[in-house]
Amino acid sequence: MPDTPQALADRLREEGARVFDFFNNLSKDQWDVIVYPSDSDWSLHHLLAHFASSEIGHKTLVQNIFSGGEGAWSDFDIDIFNQREVEKLLDESNSYLLEIFLKARTELVALVSGFEIDDLNRIGNDPYLGTVPLLDIIKLTYRHLQIHLRDARRCL
Numbered sequence: 001m002p003d004t005p006q007a008l009a010d011r012l013r014e015e016g017a018r019v020f021d022f023f024n025n026l027s028k029d030q031w032d033v034i035v036y037p038s039d040s041d042w043s044l045h046h047l048l049a050h051f052a053s054s055e056i057g058h059k060t061l062v063q064n065i066f067s068g069g070e071g072a073w074s075d076f077d078i079d080i081f082n083q084r085e086v087e088k089l090l091d092e093s094n095s096y097l098l099e100i101f102l103k104a105r106t107e108l109v110a111l112v113s114g115f116e117i118d119d120l121n122r123i124g125n126d127p128y129l130g131t132v133p134l135l136d137i138i139k140l141t142y143r144h145l146q147i148h149l150r151d152a153r154r155c156l
Helices: 005-024 044-066 078-089 094-113 117-121 134-155
Strands: 034-036 123-126 130-133
Touching (some): 005 117, 005 134, 034 134, 044 094, 044 123, 044 134, 130 134
């Protein structure tokens, strides 16, 4: 598949639908399954909160770079951000978190759909990838979720 704005938007849309289907089809008992046993013990509910917050963050980052910004500041700590943002959302219902995720994903798809091919070469700082073209940041947006869903499926 060529790396065009429309192809990337289509991929974002498809992956967003996969995320929705995965979480929407969990049983009540499955929501408490621990995906990442560690100090934080992230359950599937935690993971959905992470998806909602990271989707908003990625949309904001892509918009910033597209608009001529530099992206994330150089000392941005992604681990601290993720933990803090997930904690803020833990009391929200699963259906509300899915709604947040879908809204941000829909907005990102619309944004990317409006790009020109040259926009994908804009350079910005991603907290995980470093200074890279916008194309790489957009691809990471859906690959990031694919990795987490793979981990979640293994735990189920």
